[in-house]
Amino acid sequence: MSDYVFERPEGLPLPTPTEEAQPYFDALKERRLVLQRCRSCAARSYPPRAMCPECGAMDFEWVESKGIGTVYSYVVTHQAVHPALRGHTPFATVEVALDEGPRMTSxxxxxAPDAIEIGLRVIVEFVPIEDQMLPYFRRL
Ligand SMILES: [Zn+2]
Structure with a gap:
């Protein structure tokens, strides 16, 4: 274990929820991670969208995720690709495969970026930022 602490740089743009994604962001504010489940084929999906990526149906329900998953992939960014990132590199962006199936970027x-391993088990943690709650992950 290291004493590494990731901190989201101030000034980085926040997500703007679409109409389809609003229930997802509302759930985050209650510290719940939810996924769409297609009422036609039962596929769970993320990110929120209007049409099921598996069967094309447009009828969903929201189901709660346990927020536990595995690091599926990651990338370490060394260049400040946004002005707010100056002084905050290198940092790692991970793709987490939730146990329910969908993969999330976080x-x-x-x-620390140099200590991340594919297959690492992780759990969601909700972090309040301005008027939103965003899902990050930590080692399980
Ligand atoms: Zn479907």
């Missing part, structure tokens, strides 16, 4: 709060 950051690890407690694992």
């Amino acid at each position: 950051n690890l709060l407690d694992v």
Whole structure:
């Protein structure tokens, strides 16, 4: 274990929820991670969208995720690709495969970029930023 702490740089743009994604962001504010489940084929999907990526149906329900998954992939960024990132590189962006199936892009709060491993088990942690709540992950 290291004492690494990821901190989201101030000034980085926040997500703007679409109409389809609003229930997802509302759930985050209650510290719940939800996924869409297609009422036609039962596929769970992320990110929120109007049409099921598996069967094309447009009828969903929201189901809660346990927020536990595995690091599926990651990339370490060394260049400040946004002005707010100056002084905050290198940082890692991870793709987490949730146990329910869908994969989410996020950051690890407690694992340094050079210590991340594919297959690492992680759990969601909700971090309040301005008027939103965003899902990050930490080592399980
Ligand atoms: Zn479907």
